[in-house]
Amino acid sequence: MDLTPPPVSLADLVAPPAGSPMRRREFIFGAGTSSYQIEGAAHEDGRLESIWDRFSATPGKVLRGEDGAVACDHYHRWQEDLDILQRLGVDAYRFSIAWPRVMDQGGQPNERGIDFYKRLLDGLAERGIRAFVTLYHWDLPQHLEDRGGWLNRETAYRFADYADLMSRKLAGHGDVAAWTTHNEPWCAAYLGYGDGHHAPGLANPRWAAQAMHHLLLGHGLALPALRANAPGAQHGIVANCAPGYADRDTAADRDAASLFETYQNRWVLDPLLKGEYPAELWRYWKGCEPLVLPGDMELIRQPIDYLGINFYSRAVLRSQGPDTIAWVRHPDVERTTMDWEVYPQGMQDLFEAFKRDYANLPPLYVTENGMSSHDSVAHGEVDDVQRQNYIKQHFAACSRAMDSGVDVRGYFIWSLLDNFEWAFGYERRFGLVHVDFETQQRTLKRSALAYADFLRERAAG
Numbered sequence: 001m002d003l004t005p006p007p008v009s010l011a012d013l014v015a016p017p018a019g020s021p022m023r024r025r026e027f028i029f030g031a032g033t034s035s036y037q038i039e040g041a042a043h044e045d046g047r048l049e050s051i052w053d054r055f056s057a058t059p060g061k062v063l064r065g066e067d068g069a070v071a072c073d074h075y076h077r078w079q080e081d082l083d084i085l086q087r088l089g090v091d092a093y094r095f096s097i098a099w100p101r102v103m104d105q106g107g108q109p110n111e112r113g114i115d116f117y118k119r120l121l122d123g124l125a126e127r128g129i130r131a132f133v134t135l136y137h138w139d140l141p142q143h144l145e146d147r148g149g150w151l152n153r154e155t156a157y158r159f160a161d162y163a164d165l166m167s168r169k170l171a172g173h174g175d176v177a178a179w180t181t182h183n184e185p186w187c188a189a190y191l192g193y194g195d196g197h198h199a200p201g202l203a204n205p206r207w208a209a210q211a212m213h214h215l216l217l218g219h220g221l222a223l224p225a226l227r228a229n230a231p232g233a234q235h236g237i238v239a240n241c242a243p244g245y246a247d248r249d250t251a252a253d254r255d256a257a258s259l260f261e262t263y264q265n266r267w268v269l270d271p272l273l274k275g276e277y278p279a280e281l282w283r284y285w286k287g288c289e290p291l292v293l294p295g296d297m298e299l300i301r302q303p304i305d306y307l308g309i310n311f312y313s314r315a316v317l318r319s320q321g322p323d324t325i326a327w328v329r330h331p332d333v334e335r336t337t338m339d340w341e342v343y344p345q346g347m348q349d350l351f352e353a354f355k356r357d358y359a360n361l362p363p364l365y366v367t368e369n370g371m372s373s374h375d376s377v378a379h380g381e382v383d384d385v386q387r388q389n390y391i392k393q394h395f396a397a398c399s400r401a402m403d404s405g406v407d408v409r410g411y412f413i414w415s416l417l418d419n420f421e422w423a424f425g426y427e428r429r430f431g432l433v434h435v436d437f438e439t440q441q442r443t444l445k446r447s448a449l450a451y452a453d454f455l456r457e458r459a460a461g
């Protein structure tokens with residue numbers, strides 16, 4: 001008997017199943033990054049301080065006291081990084097603009113900072129790669145935080161000015177397929193103002209609710225400018241979402257799971273798609289309703305061309321009395337070094353639920369999906385087996401959701417590079433590409449080589 005396993009191509013290590021709609025040429029595959037996590041050059045060309053510079057410099061906030069001052073030094077190595085994207089063969093690259101780089105304290109353009117993004121967009125276009133540009137991936141200028149940050153309604157108007165400026169300045173550079181107002185308002189609002197794990201480090205659910213409202217208002221105020229300045233692009237927003245599952249099959253645990261989804265998903269999606277905050281949320285956070293002025297919800301619920309979903313894991317919930325929920329951590333399940341459970345089926349369940357819950361659900365993009373692991377280079381290679389499996393299984397889950405009628409248009413792996421993982425510093429490696437932070441040497445992990453192989457095969461038809 002021949003026990004040799006059948007040969008597996010490199011592409012097969014990650015590829016979506018045969019016949020998957022994701023294999024169609026028009027489906028967009030990409031990889032993502034964000035400014036503070038990769039750029040470095042924190043003091044160059046007139047860049048102002050951001051809330052993440054301040055937060056990282058505060059003792060005890062970031063693991064091992066690390067910060068993004070150098071990060072992947074992408075500000076200087078961007079050409080090498082774009083060459084890597086080209087080698088991967090991606091259709092699109094998702095990155096963010098650092099607000100503190102492109103505007104001075106008086107709100108005037110900082111041309112030296114803006115030029116960086118012009119070069120980046122032109123460089124992408126030269127390599128045949130489209131751009132998904134995010135305006136806000138958490139690096140608020142510190143001077144705005146000094147005036148209250150997202151707790152101050154004024155910040156929403158400053159954000160709209162910034163969106164207007166950038167979409168005008170970058171017009172004619174590269175091929176911007178999509179503008180994103182915010183990356184993960186949930187994290188910016190809750191982790192930043194609700195529990196203090198992220199910059200600016202404030203902790204009060206009432207503040208989180210008000211910050212969320214101003215973030216969403218900023219999104220609504222920015223959309224008309226983006227549409228006017230970039231009529232050929234799609235305009236939308238990106239939310240981090242996770243399904244919640246009842247730990248036990250009881251009404252109380254099902255209620256806990258539903259309350260979790262309200263706080264994790266509906267807090268962001270209901271205002272955007274239904275024009276109202278979910279009333280149940282204020283059961284959980286009593287008395288925390290934000291101040292909403294007439295007209296705000298109409299701005300927030302304007303139609304968007306797409307919704308980006310960042311998907312990583314799920315939550316399992318137990319009730320601990322009325323409106324009190326607890327996360328359950330089951331020991332015998334696969335996890336990543338973030339301690340997040342690997343649960344690909346959650347992506348299918350989540351997308352199908354969105355399709356049921358929101359009659360006006362716009363087309364979806366998976367704008368982030370990926371995992372962190374302890375990757376190291378051995379003999380010039382990084383065999384990230386867990387990541388290869390993770391990607392393959394999540395591609396399959398996305399594919400099943402599409403087969404059942406969910407309109408998903410593209411998929412971006414988080415992340416292109418190992419980078420500064422916020423409060424966890426450089427310890428958590430999410431990259432398709434390994435970065436040696438001492439030497440800035442980049443090494444494509446096996447997942448990256450497999451992704452490239454799959455994209456090559458698909459392009460060849």
Ligand code: FCB
Nearest residue numbers: 034183184187240414421
């Ligand atoms: C998301 C963030 C992204 C990265 C991943 C792991 O919440 O958008 O910057 O940190 O998680």
